[in-house]
Amino acid sequence: MTTTTNNNILDSILSQVPSGSSFSDLRESSSNFLEKKGLPAIKEEEYKFTSITKKLENSISDFSFAKKSDLNSETVESHVFDAFEGDLLVFNNGSFEKDLSKISNHGYTLSLISDAKPELLGKIAKTEKDPFVALNNIAFEDGVYLKVPKNQKVEKPILLLFLNQSNEGQVIHSRILIEVEDNAAVTFLEDSVSLDDKTYFSNMVTEIKVGQNSQVHYNRLQNESKNTITVNNTETDIHRDAVFTSVLVSLSGDMVRNNLSLNLLDSGCEGNMYGLYLLNGKTHVDNHTNVDHTKPHAQSNELYKGVLADSSRGVFNGKIFVRQDAQKTNAFQQNNNILLSEDAIVNTKPQLEIWADDVKCSHGCTTGQLDEEALFYLRARGLGKEQARGMLLYAFTGEVMDHISDEAFQNHIVNIVQNRLGSNF
Amino acid sequence: MSKDNKILEELTSKDYEHGWSVNLEADEAPIGLNEGIIRWISTKKEEPEWLLEWRLKAFNYWLTMSEPVWANVHYPKIDLQGLRYYSAPKKSNKPKSLDEIDPELLQIYERLGINLNEQKRLQGIAVDAVLDSVSVGTTFKETLSKLGIIFCSFSEAVHEHPELVKKYLGSVVPMTDNYYAALNCAVFSDGSFCYIPTGVRCPMELSTYFRINAANTGQFERTLIIADEGSYVSYLEGCTAPQRDENQLHAAVVEIYAAKNAEVKYSTVQNWYPGDKSGKGGIYNFVTKRGICAGDHSKISWTQVETGSAVTWKYPSCILKGDYSIGEFYSVAVTNNYQQADTGTKMIHIGKNTRSRIVSKGISAGRSQNSYRGQVQVMKRASNARNFSQCDSLLMGDRCGAHTFPYIDIQNPTAKVEHEATTSKIGEDQLFYCNQRGISTEDAVALIVNGYAKEVLNQLPMEFAVEAQKLLALTLEGSVG
Numbered sequence: 001m002t003t004t005t006n007n008n009i010l011d012s013i014l015s016q017v018p019s020g021s022s023f024s025d026l027r028e029s030s031s032n033f034l035e036k037k038g039l040p041a042i043k044e045e046e047y048k049f050t051s052i053t054k055k056l057e058n059s060i061s062d063f064s065f066a067k068k069s070d071l072n073s074e075t076v077e078s079h080v081f082d083a084f085e086g087d088l089l090v091f092n093n094g095s096f097e098k099d100l101s102k103i104s105n106h107g108y109t110l111s112l113i114s115d116a117k118p119e120l121l122g123k124i125a126k127t128e129k130d131p132f133v134a135l136n137n138i139a140f141e142d143g144v145y146l147k148v149p150k151n152q153k154v155e156k157p158i159l160l161l162f163l164n165q166s167n168e169g170q171v172i173h174s175r176i177l178i179e180v181e182d183n184a185a186v187t188f189l190e191d192s193v194s195l196d197d198k199t200y201f202s203n204m205v206t207e208i209k210v211g212q213n214s215q216v217h218y219n220r221l222q223n224e225s226k227n228t229i230t231v232n233n234t235e236t237d238i239h240r241d242a243v244f245t246s247v248l249v250s251l252s253g254d255m256v257r258n259n260l261s262l263n264l265l266d267s268g269c270e271g272n273m274y275g276l277y278l279l280n281g282k283t284h285v286d287n288h289t290n291v292d293h294t295k296p297h298a299q300s301n302e303l304y305k306g307v308l309a310d311s312s313r314g315v316f317n318g319k320i321f322v323r324q325d326a327q328k329t330n331a332f333q334q335n336n337n338i339l340l341s342e343d344a345i346v347n348t349k350p351q352l353e354i355w356a357d358d359v360k361c362s363h364g365c366t367t368g369q370l371d372e373e374a375l376f377y378l379r380a381r382g383l384g385k386e387q388a389r390g391m392l393l394y395a396f397t398g399e400v401m402d403h404i405s406d407e408a409f410q411n412h413i414v415n416i417v418q419n420r421l422g423s424n425f
Numbered sequence: 426m427s428k429d430n431k432i433l434e435e436l437t438s439k440d441y442e443h444g445w446s447v448n449l450e451a452d453e454a455p456i457g458l459n460e461g462i463i464r465w466i467s468t469k470k471e472e473p474e475w476l477l478e479w480r481l482k483a484f485n486y487w488l489t490m491s492e493p494v495w496a497n498v499h500y501p502k503i504d505l506q507g508l509r510y511y512s513a514p515k516k517s518n519k520p521k522s523l524d525e526i527d528p529e530l531l532q533i534y535e536r537l538g539i540n541l542n543e544q545k546r547l548q549g550i551a552v553d554a555v556l557d558s559v560s561v562g563t564t565f566k567e568t569l570s571k572l573g574i575i576f577c578s579f580s581e582a583v584h585e586h587p588e589l590v591k592k593y594l595g596s597v598v599p600m601t602d603n604y605y606a607a608l609n610c611a612v613f614s615d616g617s618f619c620y621i622p623t624g625v626r627c628p629m630e631l632s633t634y635f636r637i638n639a640a641n642t643g644q645f646e647r648t649l650i651i652a653d654e655g656s657y658v659s660y661l662e663g664c665t666a667p668q669r670d671e672n673q674l675h676a677a678v679v680e681i682y683a684a685k686n687a688e689v690k691y692s693t694v695q696n697w698y699p700g701d702k703s704g705k706g707g708i709y710n711f712v713t714k715r716g717i718c719a720g721d722h723s724k725i726s727w728t729q730v731e732t733g734s735a736v737t738w739k740y741p742s743c744i745l746k747g748d749y750s751i752g753e754f755y756s757v758a759v760t761n762n763y764q765q766a767d768t769g770t771k772m773i774h775i776g777k778n779t780r781s782r783i784v785s786k787g788i789s790a791g792r793s794q795n796s797y798r799g800q801v802q803v804m805k806r807a808s809n810a811r812n813f814s815q816c817d818s819l820l821m822g823d824r825c826g827a828h829t830f831p832y833i834d835i836q837n838p839t840a841k842v843e844h845e846a847t848t849s850k851i852g853e854d855q856l857f858y859c860n861q862r863g864i865s866t867e868d869a870v871a872l873i874v875n876g877y878a879k880e881v882l883n884q885l886p887m888e889f890a891v892e893a894q895k896l897l898a899l900t901l902e903g904s905v906g
Contacts, residue, residue, distance in 0.1 A: 045495070324823065324824075327823070337835070339835060339837070339838035339840070340838060341838055342805070342837065342838060344836075344838060345834070345835065345836045346833070346834070346835040347832070347833070347834045347835075348832075348833045348834075348835075349830065349831060349832050349833065350829070350831060350844070350846070351828075351829060351830050351831070352818075352827070352828060352829040352846060352848055353826070353828045353829075354818065354820065354826060354827045354828065354848045355825075355826045356820075356823060357820035357821065357822060357823045357825065357850045358823070358850055359820075359848060359849065359850070360847075360848075360849055361847065361848040361849070362845070362846060362847040362848070363829070363844075363845070363846050364843075364844065364845040364846075365831070365833060365842075365843070365844040365845070366841075366842065366843045366844070367833065367835045367840060367841070367842040368840065368841040368842065368843075369838055369839060369841070
């Protein structure tokens with residue numbers, strides 16, 4: 001099913017993979033998969049509203065891997081948000097910069113994937129799941145393997161700061177593997193920054209294992225330049241009685257595709273997904289989430305909200321699978337959208353696939369405008385139109401931002417959102 | 426639980442009540458599908474040249490298409506060359522009154538509980554009974570014709586009202602629409618045609634009963650309903666089919682055209698043979714139903730109760746083109762044993778201030794799979810469009826599945842679109858409450874299911890609601906998970 005151009009992209013990326021690199025099995029099986037499957041074709045159901053392959057063809061001229069940028073500690077410092085306290089991991093076009101990072105190593109161990117050669121790599125994010133996982137498997141040069149040992153609570157949050165820039169090549173592959181063992185707890189913050197406005201394609205894979213009775217929070221901000229094309233695959237395995245919470249705020253980019261999968265592998269576990277997309281210009285953000293309930297007595301909650309202005313486009317596809325064994329499952333999903341302009345588009349598909357009978361599953365989905373009566377109420381009390389709208393939209397988005405588990409990061413994101421709501425809308 | 430299982434066992438093992446077959450000498454086309462067969466059908470039906478050309482055009486287009494695979498249903502590949510595309514009861518002279526109708530035929534209807542005479546006298550329904558492919562009796566035609574209403578078989582309409590057929594045929598469901606619609610265009614045998622003139626309110630429910638009779642016959646009906654300005658019609662369609670071992674294909678097309686201020690209400694009770702309890706046999710039901718609210722303030726309402734078919738693939742849709750037009754879809758889909766249903770609707774909002782409402786209730790039991798697949802699309806110029814969708818699933822037994830695939834595509838900021846769905850089983854506390862008050866488990870389930878489906882059943886005309894309730898009870902009572 002692969003088209004010629006599609007193959008051209010693949011060929012040029014694959015030709016740059018250094019031979020004799022480690023993980024040859026993973027890379028080989030991924031190559032075989034991609035050879036057969038190719039990058040998503042135009043009418044493919046999973047990429048129906050997000051023709052990412054076409055976007056890559058049209059926007060990226062040089063499929064070489066981006067070289068590291070020149071970075072110093074001041075540049076890094078300027079991109080860390082205010083009042084941040086905790087460990088900092090800096091990535092320069094996907095490569096880990098040890099010297100620029102601040103690592104206390106307190107409560108966790110950190111190593112390069114190439115050194116540690118973890119067994120787990122490629123086991124959580126399966127090759128067949130998405131062509132871009134396979135592509136990352138083949139093309140990633142190195143990444144970080146972070147492990148939180150048993151019974152350990154990491155007190156301070158860990159910030160993963162991705163500094164990206166087109167540099168003699170426009171393709172960036174980042175890879176993260178997080179293994180949280182039993183009875184542990186940790187909070188991650190992730191921020192991606194574009195160093196300039198040049199177009200690049202970032203294809204990232206994050207694999208997370210949440211061990212028994214552990215708690216992991218993953219807070220992610222996507223606020224890169226208006227010209228970036230991003231594909232993000234985050235896959236998590238959640239074990240017995242563990243809780244995993246993801247908060248994802250997407251504010252910018254040219255085309256952004258996020259695949260978030262929660263595999264609830266045992267009973268008593270809980271998966272939470274919160275998402276906010278606040279879009280303007282021509283930004284296109286596509287969130288595909290997938291919750292797989294495999295065992296009884298597990299729970300999942302999902303809330304995604306979108307505000308779309310100008311000619312932006314928001315796509316939401318939430319899948320909930322409840323397998324035959326997963327009796328007594330509770331699964332909730334909600335997607336709310338507000339359209340602010342004539343040219344904005346929303347495509348949403350909340351999908352339930354239920355194979356067990358003793359379950360409580362529901363989903364809700366709305367698309368509309370701001371409540372006229374609420375607006376009138378505020379205006380009758382002397383607020384200007386813009387101010388009233390800003391206030392209501394902030395309240396709408398606040399429900400998601402409330403779930404960000406680090407206060408400084410929350411303030412940082414709230415600030416950006418408030419500025420946007422005050423000026424742009 | 427063992428008692429519940431026993432009840433479940435008893436009910437699911439109940440044989441299909443309408444499963445029998447009557448020998449009728451059929452006037453059949455040779456098995457297979459090619460241009461010659463289409464010419465044969467067309468000649469047989471003494472069709473005008475333009476219709477033959479239209480069929481051939483559809484056939485040639487169909488040859489370029491491939492079978493759709495996106496639906497959430499699984500079945501062995503259908504050998505379309507192994508089917509017979511035309512079969513009619515051997516009665517060349519058209520009956521003038523019911524007395525002239527083959528007594529064997531009348532007997533079939535009697536066993537189905539729809540005595541034509543009875544219905545004619547007591548219920549005031551004009552029944553256009555379709556047995557296999559040719560309609561055999563049309564009642565109340567005279568009463569209707571006084572009002573200018575045309576209600577006849579499709580082939581009759583082709584001969585008597587070619588201008589209407591020519592104008593509207595394929596205008597809502599184009600021959601290029603999908604694989605089975607194209608196939609239907611090429612080989613359709615007969616069906617119903619209905620035209621309500623300007624300003625006329627049809628005084629009775631128009632009804633068609635379909636039956637499949639001859640073995641190995643794919644049935645390809647075509648229904649065309651045209652409601653002219655300011656008119657109103659309520660149309661009923663019901664199906665039962667005799668038991669068969671071989672899978673039968675049913676690929677109908679229904680087109681509805683509603684002009685300015687017109688209202689069409691289309692109700693279906695579908696009870697094709699669903700296969701036996703091991704999943705053997707049963708009808709494949711691949712139907713394309715679509716209506717267009719072409720004029721301002723027009724309204725189309727679909728109500729369906731689906732209990733039959735081994736595989737159902739059906740999405741009655743509304744194109745809301747006129748300003749202030751309304752589309753409605755009410756559905757109860759019940760699947761049991763190995764049945765599979767992939768059904769839902771499409772609401773395409775094109776005009777301004779258009780409204781649509783979707784209420785879908787799925788019930789799955791046994792090892793069946795029940796999917797809701799719907800699309801709500803608000804086009805760029807459809808300001809103030811409003812949609813509310815509710816799709817609920819009820820699961821009985823731990824071997825069945827319920828799936829929801831709603832697509833919501835909004836391109837206008839003034840649209841208000843809401844969708845909600847729930848999946849659950851009958852609560853143990855609800856059953857306990859009923860048991861406590863002396864209501865047996867079986868009755869309690871019937872009570873709860875009826876309450877669950879009530880919102881949809883209420884939309885059916887009285888005569889149908891009774892039948893629908895019976896069907897629900899027959900398929901499901903006692904199926905406690």
